Amino acid sequence: MTTQLQVGLIGYGFAGRTFHAPVITSVPGMNLKTVVERRSEYSKERYPWVNVVKSVDELYADPDIDVVVVTTPSSDHVEFVRDALNAGKHVVVEKPFTATAAEADELIELAKEKNKVLSVFHNRRWDGDFLTIKEILQEGLLGNVMECEMHWDGFSPIVGDNWRDKAGPANGVFYDLGVHLMDQALSLFGTPKTILGDVQIQREGGQSHDYFDVTLGYESNLKVILKSSRFVKSHGPRYVIHGDKGSFIKYGIDPQEVALINGESPATTHHWGQEPQEMWGKLQTTIGKLNVDSVVETIPGAYQDYYQNIYDHIKGNAELEVKPEEARLNIRLIELALQSSKEGRILEVTP
Incomplete structure (x- = not known):
């Protein structure tokens, strides 16, 4: 019989409501026991069994809670992760991990000291298009990759009232969306040798970065380009990858987010x-003497596999897929890209 892990969720805003709660509840080994909602009890409408508390201290004090999931605004991550670890809980935190690499180092050391699991919700490793690209590269269908370009564009020329658009640590599109692309790039190609950043506030009245164009340089002459703009009404490819054997081009975005926004769940859909x-x-591509020009069926995405791995790792049956050290490297590269943009020069990647 499966021994369930008892989960406490801090925050039931967009991230907690859309990405975490329905995915957690789709994993048989995890039970969403408690949700921290300070001014409402919206979570009970969909999950009537949950215990809603108004204070994180009530959550930390519950000896039955095994895992705390932090889905608060980015600027609060350090405080909540630190307190949850000190309360003796395993922790999953929404991306971005922290605002600085130094903050990430502090939390990583604390998790080791407390002998608790710490992971960052880099769910985009389980996007179908990313899983497909990973398989294409592992099979060597493109040969030696020379260039990879990843886009996360949109059309929102007017600054909104969302906290991500306000001034503050770890706010802005580079931390919010760019960290996903950075994580995918590092997962595919490893740590780069150099970084060149162009990070800007383009929208009138903007308080946080809403544009980035970042190039990661590798010793193999590979260039990985990460881009995002809020002024793209007609979308181009999301991924463009060129190698010495061929190319792969992919449009569109993984359908899981829209499904989750629409109230669907991996458990029932x-x-x-x-x-x-x-x-x-x-x-x-070229395979032997054959020139191949075809479409590739996208591997189905599976955000639930992130939380299944958390369960399996805590139970001692699997290696942790998203290690905090990997999430920390994403933040370090964001720091370097911001420095590069400010100084207008290519920087060597340092730890």
Whole structure:
């Protein structure tokens, strides 16, 4: 019989409501026991069994809680992660991990001291298009990759009232969306040798970064380009990868987010994460004497696999997929990209 882990969720805003609660509750080994909501009890509408508390201290004091999930605004991550670890809980924290690498180092050391699991919710490693690209590269279908360009664009020329658009540590599109692309790039290609950043506030009245164009340089002459703009009404490819054997081009975005926003769940939706054929990526390559020009069926995305891994790792049955040291490296590279942008020069990547 499966021994369940008891989960406490801090925050039931967009991230907690959309990405965490429905995914946690789709993993048989995890029970969403408690939600911290200071001014409402919205979580009980969908999860009537949960215990809603008004204070994080009530959550920390519950001896039955095994895992605390932090989904607060980025600027509060350090405080909540620190306090949860000190309370003797395993911790999952929404991305970005922290605002600075030094803060990440502090939390990593504390987790080791307390002998508790600490992981960052880099769910985009379980996007279908990323899983597909990972498989294409592992199979060597593009040969030696020379260039990879990743985009996360949108059209929102007017600054909103969202906390992510306000001034503050770890706010802005580079920390919010860029950290996902950075994590995917490092997962595919490892740590770069150099970094060149162009990070800007382009929208009138903007208080936080809303544009970035960052190039990671590798010793193999590989260039990985990460880009985002809020002024893209007509979308181009999301991924463009070129190697000495061929190219892969992929449009569109993983369907899991829209499904979650619409109230669906991996536990109840048939063919979860499956992408329609018209969105499959295009592969042009050479296999032996054959020139191949075809589409590649997208591997279904699976955000639930992130939390399944958390369960399996805590139970001692699997290696942790998203290690805090990896999330810390993402933050360090964001710091360097911001420095590069400010100084207008290429920087060597340092720990």
